[in-house]
Amino acid sequence: MSNDAGANADGEGASASPTPAVAHHGHHEHHGGALKLAVGAIGVVFGDIGTSPLYAMRDTFAGHHRLPLDPLHIYGIVSLMFWSMMVIVTLKYVTVIMRADNRGEGGSLALLALINKHSGVKKWSGGIVLLGIFATSLFYGDSMITPAVSVLSAIEGLAVYQPHLGPAVVPLVVGILIFLFMIQSRGTAKVAAFFGPIMLVYFAVISVLGVISIAAMPEVISALSPHHAVTMFVQDPWRGFLAMGSAVLAVTGAEALYADMGHFGRKPIRISWLAFVLPALVLNYLGQASLLLRTPDALASPFYLLAPEWFQWPLLIIASMAAIIASQAVITGAFSVTQQAIQLGFIPRMTIRHTSLQAGQIYIPVINFGLMIAVILLVLVFQRSSNLTAAYGIAVTGAMAIDNFLLAVVLFQLWKWKTWLAVPLLGLFFALDAAYLGANLTKIPDGGWVPLMMGVGIFTLLTTWSKGRQLMRANMAEGTIPIEVFAKSAHSSAARVPGTAVFMASTDLGVPSALLHNIKHNKVLHERVVILTVAIQGMPYVDEADRFTVKDMGNGFYRLILRYGFLEETDVPETLKRVTMCGEPFQMMKTSFFLSRQTLLPSAKPGMALWREKLFAWMLRNAASAMEFFRLPTNRVVELGSQIEI
Structure with a gap:
């Protein structure tokens, strides 16, 4: 995955050099006992799914598709929520998908890189890439909705306890959210503790609180039996199906278990959950x-x-506080x-600031402000x-459904599972997620x-960005001169001056335009x-032994x-x-x-629609400077411009 300071230094498909073989698993060791990490995971990973009780049951019965408050539907919904948590969270994510880690890291993009690395092909198949990108797009939607719905549902408790404070809920929520986003630049390392x-x-x-309420009606425990969910669907199939659109709120945040795996490790997250x-x-x-x-008015x-009145x-x-923590986790x-x-x-490229020495503690101003x-x-x-919550469900179920396609590739291509084992499991996941997604699609008009x-x-x-970069690289590659030829001819035709010049190149082929x-x-x-080519590999971290490769081209030229x-x-x-094979050591004041x-x-060339070319040009103009992205010393950088068509 080459990184071009000139064109756009944000990384691209693996083309600069073959990915070095990596023997060890995971870049960073998880320090501390499993129990300590499990407590940390409870704070970061489970904030989203943990705050679901604030609104899941209420919206299932009083939301856009109301249900009768009778034993059939109450027992049926609790049974549905419980078995959804068991199948989607416990079986699908905690047991199966979390095994598909990219050197300890999880998430849709890490999984895409893992599939690419082990599939034996240089490029991901178009369909899988598009699915992964759309899952990432839905994640951003989730990142916008989660803070809004979590904090709103928590602060609405004011109106429950003191109805006359109802008008103050929205201003208070806005104030809390502004404060939450304003403190992001200070870093969350201390707060996270x-x-x-x-x-x-x-x-x-x-x-x-749950145990106290159960004690008043112990027979409610029988709702955990799956036959109650089945009975509800048999006796009231249409309303049962519509209810799934809200019942899925009980498993929101399940995908966070996988995405946050790199911070805590698989075992502590499993311990915390189970x-x-x-x-x-x-x-x-x-x-x-x-x-x-007992009390339908509740x-x-x-x-x-x-809660009793005193509590x-x-x-x-x-x-x-739990809702704010859930919001913080999704912002991070x-x-x-x-x-x-x-x-x-x-x-x-965007400006990325590291807020502490701890890996992963970063702050991106553009994303923070946009969110x-x-x-x-x-x-x-x-x-x-x-x-x-109507808006919430589609983002969650859409991402979960896409994960099934990525999981299918992993099971068949990477893990080589037997068909008789993989197909029933995938069938269960696809059927459940499709039902939940279908139920949520009925709420499109409502948000x-x-x-x-x-x-x-x-x-x-x-x-647009990915395609535009591909087209621009192809354009720049046309008519490039082999570096070996250039080094020999330029050596004798140009005056040599003292010092070192580093020319950033997008690939290891040809001569960079700046040169x-x-x-x-x-x-x-x-x-x-x-x-110099900066190559982003399809893994989270690279071993120091594989950090760089040097080739002496002769006549003072190095690749x-x-x-x-x-x-x-x-x-x-x-x-x-740390590079010692390019002649003398690098000194920044002489480089x-x-x-x-x-x-x-933008041109009428085939490749992208004209409006997408203009959009790509706008994105390129507004990308963070390569100088800042690569941490180059500001007084040692020279930029040379050129115009190209795509």
Whole structure:
């Protein structure tokens, strides 16, 4: 995956050099005991699914497709939620998909890179790539909806306990969200240390409230039997199907288990889910079912009305903190996914700031500001969490359905599972996710159009950028001179001056345009000329032994390839300090970096529609500078421009 400072230094398909063989698994060891990591996972990974009890049961019965509050439907819905958590979360994600890690990292883009690395072909098949990009696009929609619906549903407890405070809910939510996004630039390392204990308290509290309510009606435990869900679908199939559109809210955030695997490891996440989070959620849903059977009027907010009067305000505070933590986790996830997408060539370069020495603690101003505007607009437009949950379901079920296709490739191509074992398992996952997606599609007029519109918009941007870079590289490659030929001819035809010149190149073939322009206009060459390609590999991290490759071209010319994983920071000067095979060591005060800056001229050439060419040109103009992206010293950079058509 070559990285071109001149054209667009954000990373592209693996073309610079073969990916080195890597023996070990995972770049970073998970320090500390499994229990400590499990507590950390509770704070970061499970915030989204953990806050589902705030609204899932309420919206299933009082949402856009109302259900009768009778034993048939209450028992049926609890049974459906429980077995959905068992099949989708426990079996699909925790047991199966989390085994498909890319050197310890998870998520749709990491899985795409894994498939590419082991499939024996140089390029991903078009369909799989498009599915992965669309899953990423839906994730951004989820990143916008989660903070809005989580914080709204938590703060709405004010109106449950004190109805006259209802008008204050939306302004208070907007204020909390603005504060949340404003502190992102300070980093979340210190704040994250408190996430685990707070979420532990939250899950303990909702468990106890659930047990107290169950004790008032112990027979509600029988709702865990799958026959109640079956009975509901047999006796009331249409309403049962529509109810799935809201019942899926009980498993929102399941994909986060996979995406966040790299931060904690597979085992701690499994421990957290099976030993703590799953039991807490089941107890709370059973408690809400018991409450609704005993007191149908509690449907206004079965979560908050589980609490005795003296505990209402403490519960409101604890739930609000849990909602903020859930929002923080998904914002951090958006930063991480963006960094991967930049390195893999699907998003233009953006300014990435590291907020601590800990890997993964990054801040991307453009994404933060964009998410803040989108989340606040969602709150102001939809006003209530019950209005937003219609939008929520489609983003979640769409991403889950796409994961099935990626999983199918993994099972058959990577793991070589027997057909008799893989097909029934995939059939179960496809059937359940298709039913949930179909039920959510009925809510498109009620808000489901929001994530679809967001997904299509982001998908268009990502595919336009990827296709545009491909076309631009092909254009730049036309008529390139072999570097060996150029080195021999230029050596005798240009004056040599002291120092080192580093010319950034998108591939390891041909002469970079910056070098051609320099010799054409300045008619000089430095004593040492290094043609540097930054190659982003299809793995999260690269071993130091495989970090760079040097080829001596003679006459003071060197071809240097630096390799980085798609989760690593591309700090070129720092890496050059460790390169010892390019003659003398690199000294930044004696080194000049030459970058190419292309100005695109949209044309009628076949390749992309004219409007997409203009969109690509706009994205290229607004990409962060290669100088900043590669951490190059500002006083040692020379940019040479040119115009090209695509």
